[in-house]
Amino acid sequence: MQSNAALEYDYTVAKLFTYTTILFGILGMTVGVLIAAQLAFPELNYLIGEYGTFSRLRPIHTDTVIFGFMLSGIWASYYYLSQRVLKVSMAESKFLMFIGKLHFWLYFVGALVAVISLLLGISSSKEYAEFEWPIDIVIVLVWVLWGVSMFGLIGIRREKSLYISMWYFVATFLGVAMLYLFNNMAIPTYFASGGIGSIMNSVSMYSGTNDALVQWWYGHNAVAFVFTVPIIAMIYYFLPKESGQAIYSYKLSLLSFWGLMFVYLWAGSHHLIYSTVPDWMQTMGSIFSIILILPSWGSAINMLLTMKGEWNQLTENPIIKLLVLASTFYMLSTIEGPIQSIKSVNAIAHFTDWIPGHVHDGVLGWVGFMTFAGLLHMAPRMFKREIYSKKLIELQFWLQTTGIVLYFTSMWIAGITQGMMWRAVDEYGNLMYSFIDTVAALHPYWVIRTLAGVLFLSGVFIFAYNMIKTITSSKELAQEPKNQSPMAA
Amino acid sequence: MISLVDAQGYAKIIMTVVLVIILYGYILHLYRSEKKGERDYEKYGKMALDDDITSVPVEKNPNLPQKKEGEK
Ligand code: HEM
Numbered sequence: 001m002q003s004n005a006a007l008e009y010d011y012t013v014a015k016l017f018t019y020t021t022i023l024f025g026i027l028g029m030t031v032g033v034l035i036a037a038q039l040a041f042p043e044l045n046y047l048i049g050e051y052g053t054f055s056r057l058r059p060i061h062t063d064t065v066i067f068g069f070m071l072s073g074i075w076a077s078y079y080y081l082s083q084r085v086l087k088v089s090m091a092e093s094k095f096l097m098f099i100g101k102l103h104f105w106l107y108f109v110g111a112l113v114a115v116i117s118l119l120l121g122i123s124s125s126k127e128y129a130e131f132e133w134p135i136d137i138v139i140v141l142v143w144v145l146w147g148v149s150m151f152g153l154i155g156i157r158r159e160k161s162l163y164i165s166m167w168y169f170v171a172t173f174l175g176v177a178m179l180y181l182f183n184n185m186a187i188p189t190y191f192a193s194g195g196i197g198s199i200m201n202s203v204s205m206y207s208g209t210n211d212a213l214v215q216w217w218y219g220h221n222a223v224a225f226v227f228t229v230p231i232i233a234m235i236y237y238f239l240p241k242e243s244g245q246a247i248y249s250y251k252l253s254l255l256s257f258w259g260l261m262f263v264y265l266w267a268g269s270h271h272l273i274y275s276t277v278p279d280w281m282q283t284m285g286s287i288f289s290i291i292l293i294l295p296s297w298g299s300a301i302n303m304l305l306t307m308k309g310e311w312n313q314l315t316e317n318p319i320i321k322l323l324v325l326a327s328t329f330y331m332l333s334t335i336e337g338p339i340q341s342i343k344s345v346n347a348i349a350h351f352t353d354w355i356p357g358h359v360h361d362g363v364l365g366w367v368g369f370m371t372f373a374g375l376l377h378m379a380p381r382m383f384k385r386e387i388y389s390k391k392l393i394e395l396q397f398w399l400q401t402t403g404i405v406l407y408f409t410s411m412w413i414a415g416i417t418q419g420m421m422w423r424a425v426d427e428y429g430n431l432m433y434s435f436i437d438t439v440a441a442l443h444p445y446w447v448i449r450t451l452a453g454v455l456f457l458s459g460v461f462i463f464a465y466n467m468i469k470t471i472t473s474s475k476e477l478a479q480e481p482k483n484q485s486p487m488a489a
Numbered sequence: 490m491i492s493l494v495d496a497q498g499y500a501k502i503i504m505t506v507v508l509v510i511i512l513y514g515y516i517l518h519l520y521r522s523e524k525k526g527e528r529d530y531e532k533y534g535k536m537a538l539d540d541d542i543t544s545v546p547v548e549k550n551p552n553l554p555q556k557k558e559g560e561k
Contacts, residue, residue, distance in 0.1 A: 009542055083542075084537075088542075089542055158546050158550055159549075160548040160550040163533065163537060236537070237537050240538060246535060246537070249531070250530045250532075251519050254530070255515070255516060258515060262508055278494045280494075280501075284501065480541075
């Protein structure tokens with residue numbers, strides 16, 4: 001490198017992950033809308049033979065939005081902000097540049113193969129861990145590459161201390177590595193059966209209750225270490241930077257970090273209340289879930305207080321609007337989850353529509369808004385152009401907020417109705433309703449949920465259009481914006 | 490004899506108590522070291538705000554190879 005050339009941050013890898021965030025977001029949420037429609041109108045199951053059935057498409061939805069949209073957004077943010085808070089450019093190390101690009105390409109190819117395998121019905125049937133073992137091996141490699149990339153960059157940093165976002169990224173790396181390895185221990189049925197089974201299809205190394213426990217220890221902590229921890233990493237950077245306000249209390253951010261790490265790992269058994277796991281474990285799952293409110297709200301309140309004295313920005317800057325609503329939805333879902341973990345509430349909530357309702361106020365409001373805000377903040381800096389349209393962000397914001405509210409309110413009503421109908425008995429103790437009675441009662445809410453999905457998805461398309469226009473044809477910027485992202489009206 | 494499941498339960502409670510003590514100890518440590526003027530945690534918030542490649546680090550990494558500093 002020329003020694004007199006000014007050193008700049010290198011966003012090559014962050015840009016690549018930005019593109020896949022948009023791509024997988026559209027793909028995963030289009031499938032989400034389709035399966036929502038299928039629940040309301042079952043005829044839609046038979047559009048394209050076996051490939052279009054709910055059972056095939058549901059894991060494609062969940063895995064594409066989680067490991068496609070969300071993870072791409074996390075990595076786009078990581079490759080962008082890690083350089084900045086460590087004050088070192090990836091361009092300073094050819095090795096790290098190479099690893100970063102390899103990380104992306106292996107991930108991208110792996111993700112495509114994974115989607116195709118699910119479409120073909122190749123699945124280990126464990127929720128969020130459906131991929132069969134060859135894909136698991138690719139995932140492990142991708143993860144290791146991220147680790148090399150991250151610790152490599154940390155190794156050559158100029159800033160001595162790690163900014164709080166980096167703590168959360170490191171925790172994501174370690175947490176997922178441990179969870180994923182343990183939960184995906186499996187043996188191809190070919191070997192397990194002495195030659196009759198298949199090489200591709202595998203069975204878990206755990207059985208019965210143990211398998212359920214390991215699965216939900218994983219499943220819930222996937223929520224922790226993919227849906228929460230790295231998203232907090234993002235908001236701790238993007239909100240202060242976009243608003244120009246330092247984190248309200250850095251100490252509180254450290255405390256919430258350790259609180260979250262300590263409590264989250266023990267809450268998973270709330271997925272198994274009234275099952276065959278030991279009673280104390282169920283009770284502890286409930287208790288730890290309640291305690292989880294503290295570190296969760298610790299982070300969220302810290303974010304809201306960061307805006308102290310600057311609330312006018314909420315009306316002036318739609319990116320701030322997305323960020324503030326993201327922390328608000330985070331508060332909503334982290335109070336709702338603990339409530340659902342209380343044994344008596346869980347008796348009504350479990351297996352009902354209230355659960356996907358809860359999931360989606362978190363993923364749409366918290367993860368979705370945070371991801372959109374992050375990408376919008378990065379775009380002018382990565383592509384050196386102003387954001388194409390402020391009006392379009394506003395439009396997206398309102399369409400999606402309406403979508404989210406319709407989604408969770410319809411699922412609340414549907415879920416509680418469902419739970420009550422299932423347990424209703426007449427004076428002789430006979431069940432009052434059969435299953436199909438509940439289906440008929442819930443139909444209107446499933447239609448509303450589909451509509452909610454259409455609204456949210458329209459917002460995603462508007463966002464994609466806005467991003468593409470920003471990248472290709474928006475006004476060029478002479479210098480990097482300091483805080484508020486520049487945008488054309 | 491207590492069963493294995495019960496033993497696990499007790500082990501978990503003991504571990505929880507120990508971790509709670511550690512966590513509270515950490516809170517005390519944070520606030521105390523700031524009160525005594527040994528550390529200033531809030532200055533780390535600046536790392537996100539002032540994050541150009543040419544910005545002066547809040548605390549310079551002492552392990553950085555000498556050459557890199559020269560390059561800058
Ligand atoms: C247009 C937006 C979306 C729509 C219409 C939608 C729709 C759906 C539907 C219909 C289900 C199945 C519910 C059931 O089986 O009863 C589902 C499940 C799920 N979705 Fe979405 N979704 C959307 C966006 C997202 C996003 C962005 C994420 C994550 C980033 C996500 C994560 C999940 C998860 C984790 C589940 C499984 C929930 C469970 O097992 O309880 N969804 N979604």
